Structures are given as C-alpha cells and as structure tokens.
Amino acid sequence: MTTPPEMRDLARCLLACEAVASKTSEPLESAILRVYEKLRQSLGAFAGVAGFQSLALRALTQAKSEAPGLWAVKIAADGSLQGLGEIKTQIDMDEDPAGEGGVILIARLLGLLLVFLGEAITMRFVQSVWPDAALEDRNSEVRRKA
Amino acid sequence: MSIQDKVTINQLPTGVPGLDEIVGGGLPEFSFNIIAGAPGSGKTTLAHQFVFANASPERPALYFTVLGESSIKMLRYQQQYTFFDPAKLPGSIRFINLSQVVLEKDLGAVLEEITKEVEKSNPAVVVVDSFRTMVRKPQSDMDLQSFIQRLALFLASWQATTFLIGEYAEDELRDNPIFTVADGLFWLRQTAERNSIVRKLQIVKLRGQDSVPGLHTFRITDSGVQAFSRTFGLTARKRNPPSDRRLCFGIPELDKMLGGGIREGDSALIAGSSGTGKSVLATQFIAEGIRHGEPGIVAVFEERPQAYAERATSLGLDLETPQKDGKLTILYLRPLDLSVDETMHSILDAVQKIGAKRLVIDSLAGFEMALAPGFRADFRESLYRMIFALTGIGVTILREPLRRCLNFQRRSVRDLVLEVSVENCKKEAPASLPDWSQEAVSRPPETLRPLRGEPVAVLV
Numbered sequence: 001m002t003t004p005p006e007m008r009d010l011a012r013c014l015l016a017c018e019a020v021a022s023k024t025s026e027p028l029e030s031a032i033l034r035v036y037e038k039l040r041q042s043l044g045a046f047a048g049v050a051g052f053q054s055l056a057l058r059a060l061t062q063a064k065s066e067a068p069g070l071w072a073v074k075i076a077a078d079g080s081l082q083g084l085g086e087i088k089t090q091i092d093m094d095e096d097p098a099g100e101g102g103v104i105l106i107a108r109l110l111g112l113l114l115v116f117l118g119e120a121i122t123m124r125f126v127q128s129v130w131p132d133a134a135l136e137d138r139n140s141e142v143r144r145k146a
Numbered sequence: 147m148s149i150q151d152k153v154t155i156n157q158l159p160t161g162v163p164g165l166d167e168i169v170g171g172g173l174p175e176f177s178f179n180i181i182a183g184a185p186g187s188g189k190t191t192l193a194h195q196f197v198f199a200n201a202s203p204e205r206p207a208l209y210f211t212v213l214g215e216s217s218i219k220m221l222r223y224q225q226q227y228t229f230f231d232p233a234k235l236p237g238s239i240r241f242i243n244l245s246q247v248v249l250e251k252d253l254g255a256v257l258e259e260i261t262k263e264v265e266k267s268n269p270a271v272v273v274v275d276s277f278r279t280m281v282r283k284p285q286s287d288m289d290l291q292s293f294i295q296r297l298a299l300f301l302a303s304w305q306a307t308t309f310l311i312g313e314y315a316e317d318e319l320r321d322n323p324i325f326t327v328a329d330g331l332f333w334l335r336q337t338a339e340r341n342s343i344v345r346k347l348q349i350v351k352l353r354g355q356d357s358v359p360g361l362h363t364f365r366i367t368d369s370g371v372q373a374f375s376r377t378f379g380l381t382a383r384k385r386n387p388p389s390d391r392r393l394c395f396g397i398p399e400l401d402k403m404l405g406g407g408i409r410e411g412d413s414a415l416i417a418g419s420s421g422t423g424k425s426v427l428a429t430q431f432i433a434e435g436i437r438h439g440e441p442g443i444v445a446v447f448e449e450r451p452q453a454y455a456e457r458a459t460s461l462g463l464d465l466e467t468p469q470k471d472g473k474l475t476i477l478y479l480r481p482l483d484l485s486v487d488e489t490m491h492s493i494l495d496a497v498q499k500i501g502a503k504r505l506v507i508d509s510l511a512g513f514e515m516a517l518a519p520g521f522r523a524d525f526r527e528s529l530y531r532m533i534f535a536l537t538g539i540g541v542t543i544l545r546e547p548l549r550r551c552l553n554f555q556r557r558s559v560r561d562l563v564l565e566v567s568v569e570n571c572k573k574e575a576p577a578s579l580p581d582w583s584q585e586a587v588s589r590p591p592e593t594l595r596p597l598r599g600e601p602v603a604v605l606v
Contacts, residue, residue, distance in 0.1 A: 047243055
C-alpha cells in the first residue's frame with residue numbers, strides 16, 4: 001500500500017514550513033530531520049520515548065517498502081533518526097522524485113497518527129507544533145479523502 | 147469566627163452527570179484526590195471527564211501517564227466518549243508521558259519532572275494515571291507515601307486540583323497511609339452478581355464539605371460515567387407542602403368514594419390479580435389528568451411504549467396525541483441490569499421535562515425483574531426512598547404491586563391501596579373498560595377501610 005497523497009502533501013507542507021522558518025537554502029535532508037525531530041520531541045512527550053520509537057519503527061518499515069532507498073535508515077532507542085545522510089542523493093526530489101524517502105517516512109508517521117488518533121487530534125497536534133502552517137484547507141482535504 | 151471570615155472553597159464541576167450532587171455541589175478547588183478501584187472500573191474515564199470540564203487555555207490540565215495503558219491507545223478510546231472535545235488538545239489539555247523517567251530513575255526524578263511541567267504550565271488540574279505503578283519499581287529511593295506527601299504539598303501551593311489514579315483491591319482500603327494524605331477518596335467498584343455487572347461509587351472521604359454517604363450506582367455509556375445518587379438528587383430541593391387538592395380518575399363513583407380522587411402528592415397502590423384491569427385503571431388516571439391539563443408519565447417495564455399506547459387506543463383512550471403534544475411521556479426503561487437509582491433518574495428527568503403531575507409505574511413486578519439481581523435484595527428499601535422522593539416533589543403515583551411483597555408495599559404506601567378484583571373474571575384481557583362505577587356502587591360503604599389514618603379506599 002502506498003502512502004496516501006494527502007499525507008504526502010501534509011508532509012511536504014511541514015517541510016516547506018521548516019524551510020521557510022530556517023530562512024536558508026538548506027538541503028531537504030536537514031528539513032526532514034528537523035520535522036522528524038519536532039515530531040519526536042512533541043510525540044515523545046505525549047506517548048513516551050518507547051511509544052514514539054515503536055511508532056517510528058512501524059512508519060519506517062512501511063516507508064522502506066515504498067522507498068527502498070531508506071535501507072540505511074534506522075531508529076535509535078531514543079527514537080531519533082539515524083542514517084538519513086546515506087540517502088542524501090536520493091531525496092533530491094528534482095532529480096529523483098521516486099526517491100523522496102524522507103517525505104514518505106514523515107507521511108507514514110503522520111498516517112499512523114491519523115489511524116490511531118483520528119483526524120481531529122492529529123491535525124490539532126500538528127498545528128500545535130507548526131502553528132504557522134496553513135493546515136485549514138489541508139484539514140478538510142484529509143477529512144474528505146479519509 | 148464569623149461566616150464572613152471563613153475562606154470560601156470554590157466548587158468545580160466534576161463533568162460527571164450526577165456526581166456533583168453526590169460530592170455536595172462540586173469538587174473542592176485545590177483538593178488532592180485519589181480515584182481508586184480495580185482495572186476497568188472507570189477511573190480513567192472519570193478523570194478525563196473532570197479534566198475536559200475544567201481545563202482552559204489560561205488554566206490548562208496536565209495529564210501525566212506513567213506505566214500501563216499507552217497514551218495513544220488511551221486517547222484512541224477516550225475520544226469515543228461524547229464529552230471528549232478534541233479542540234481542547236493540546237492547548238487546554240496536555241498529555242505527558244513519564245514512563246521513561248519511572249523506568250530509568252526514581253520517584254524523586256518523577257516529582258522533579260512533574261514540578262517542572264507544573265511550573266511551566268500553571269495548570270488548574272493535574273492528573274497522574276496511574277501513580278501506583280510507580281512503586282512497582284524496586285529501586286525507588288522514596289517510598290510512595292513520602293512522594294505523595296510532597297506532591298500534594300507542591301500541587302496545593304500551585305493551586306491545582308489533583309487526581310491520582312490507582313488500582314486498589316477492596317481490602318486495601320483500610321489502614322492505608324496513602325489515603326490519609328488525600329482530601330478526597332473516590333472508590334469505584336465493579337462486581338459481578340450472577341450474570342450481571344453492577345458498578346458502584348463511594349466517596350470514602352471528602353474534606354471541606356458534606357458528600358452523600360453510601361454506595362451510589364453508576365453506569366458507563368457513550369457519554370462517559372454517569373452517577374446516580376442514592377438520594378436521587380433531591381437533597382437540595384425543598385419538599386412541596388402538602389396539598390388538599392384531589393386528582394380524579396374520571397370515574398364518577400370511584401372519585402366520589404375517594405373524596406374527589408387521590409390527594410395530590412400521594413402514592414397509591416393498585417392491587418389485583420392478573421386481568422382485573424389494574425393497567426386500565428392506571429391508564430384512565432393518566433388520561434384523565436391530561437384532560438385536566440396535568441401532564442403525566444407512565445413508566446413501563448414489560449412492554450414497549452407503542453404497544454402500551456395501542457392498547458389504550460383499543461380501550462378508547464388516546465395516548466398518542468398527548469405524547470406528540472408533550473403532555474405525556476411513556477418511559478420504557480431498559481429491562482436489563484437496572485438500578486432503582488437509575489430508574490428514578492430517568493423518571494425525574496421526564497417529570498421535570500414535561501412538568502408531570504401524575505405518574506404511573508406499571509408494574510412493580512416488572513420493575514423488580516428489570517433490576518440487576520444485586521439490587522433486588524434492596525428493592526423494598528429502594529422503593530421506600532423512591533416514593534418519598536417522588537411524592538416530595540408533588541407527583542402523585544399509581545403503582546401496580548408485586549404480589550409477594552404486597553403487605554410491605556401496603557405499609558410503604560402513604561395513602562391509598564386500591565385492591566381490585568373481578569368476580570368470575572375471564573383470563574383474557576378485557577375487551578372494554580371494566581365498569582368501575584358499577585363495581586364500586588355494588589359494594590357497601592363498609593368496604594372502604596382506612597389505612598394508617600389517611601383517606602384510603604380499598605375496592606375488593
């Protein structure tokens with residue numbers, strides 16, 4: 001099963017948000033790591049380190065089946081992401097759109113939240129971490145497609 | 147010290163229907179409470195209801211989870227309840243997981259973590275769920291009592307109302323030093339009685355105000371926990387003064403025998419064998435009330451409201467129109483594991499909703515059968531409380547009796563027993579209204595016997 005397009009869009013939206021926030025032309029890898037890290041911090045506080053780690057492991061397993069380029073990526077015991085640098089070349093979406101592994105990983109993680117907590121809580125959670133993200137329209141889009 | 151000098155203890159809504167009445171108006175602000183009970187008894191749901199009722203962006207709630215149920219699964223399930231408002235997350239309600247601290251460190255570190263979060267958020271409500279799992283770790287530096295003592299002191303100073311949730315068995319209630327620290331101790335029980343599950347709640351202690359003593363039944367529905375006070379929520383209400391007004395049946399000779407009808411606010415028992423027309427008489431009482439602009443309630447246990455109304459129609463009594471007009475409610479109370487308190491709650495709600503003046507309970511035998519087995523043993527006592535409560539608010543009650551405890555019911559009835567029989571009666575249901583007037587007229591006045599000094603008519 002592939003990542004639902006609306007979840008990919010949401011992941012891209014968060015990446016764009018991070019890119020704007022950094023105000024630098026940083027590589028996508030850095031934005032992915034920052035989005036992931038923010039999710040880890042806030043989700044970890046709520047679900048616990050072990051709770052977040054198990055979710056992240058599940059998301060990574062799902063993402064790897066869709067983006068084999070993520071083979072080197074691992075989830076550490078504290079839930080942090082390791083080995084994303086290994087796929088640096090693959091996540092340049094302009095050159096290799098099929099290799100947007102990092103985006104898929106974030107999308108899968110958000111997708112799991114959607115499955116377990118439902119749209120309302122997931123979107124409120126995301127909004128609390130990225131208050132400046134334009135999620136209102138996306139919210140209704142997720143609801144329509146869910 | 148004068149009343150003006152005393153500190154005012156604000157009361158917070160519990161968010162649990164019926165519980166405010168039980169705790170004496172609401173939960174004391176800044177109190178430190180323990181919710182204890184076995185797994186599955188509703189502790190977490192009760193705490194969530196309190197949190198959702200009181201958290202605000204300015205004074206949020208902090209919900210600390212420790213070991214046990216995963217936070218994600220907890221929210222997955224709790225959001226199914228109607229009180230759960232996702233809009234309150236995470237601005238007004240923040241869930242914080244402490245499992246890592248508990249696993250890797252000691253209770254001192256847990257207290258430090260809680261302190262840090264409380265200082266950061268200035269919460270109005272703090273919940274620790276489940277605090278007891280913290281002491282299952284052998285290398286704890288502090289014992290639980292010391293931890294709770296320090297936590298209670300800290301949270302009171304920070305003006306937070308606190309709930310600690312713990313799994314306790316029944317025999318742990320006595321002599322437990324943990325409970326001495328708490329201002330409030332809420333004990334939830336869930337017991338199996340034959341094939342039924344009965345849930346009961348007890349306010350073991352509550353400092354600062356009077357709570358209603360005893361065991362109160364509660365139910366968990368899609369609205370969450372709903373509690374039913376043993377006093378039916380009527381303790382704060384003023385009893386209506388006795389009235390001399392009579393509520394008639396619309397059966398001239400019977401009303402004449404009764405001095406104009408049943409006195410307003412009284413209860414009457416209709417006794418008789420099967421097929422003698424007890425339900426018909428009760429239906430006439432309700433229908434006559436509606437004709438006089440007195441709304442009525444019929445609580446049925448053995449048949450559906452539609453069937454009850456249709457049977458009335460076949461006897462020439464229209465119960466459909468007054469139902470549509472809001473003058474009559476036929477309550478069908480689910481015949482499974484009911485408690486008397488829960489039944490009373492439904493009846494009182496209906497009474498208040500339409501301003502009912504007349505109530506028929508048809509029948510007490512059906513009522514008793516609908517109760518969970520554990521409540522049947524207390525049926526007589528419950529019946530007494532119920533009649534007292536209902537007549538106290540000015541409702542006139544007609545009940546059909548339970549044959550085996552008729553003598554008791556006679557004693558519990560305040561004013562009137564109507565015992566009916568049909569000579570040479572046939573077993574099948576009457577095709578038309580029994581001729582009550584003829585029946586009454588055919589009897590000599592001596593058959594009207596007084597009971598307990600009140601105006602009483604007994605038709606034999």
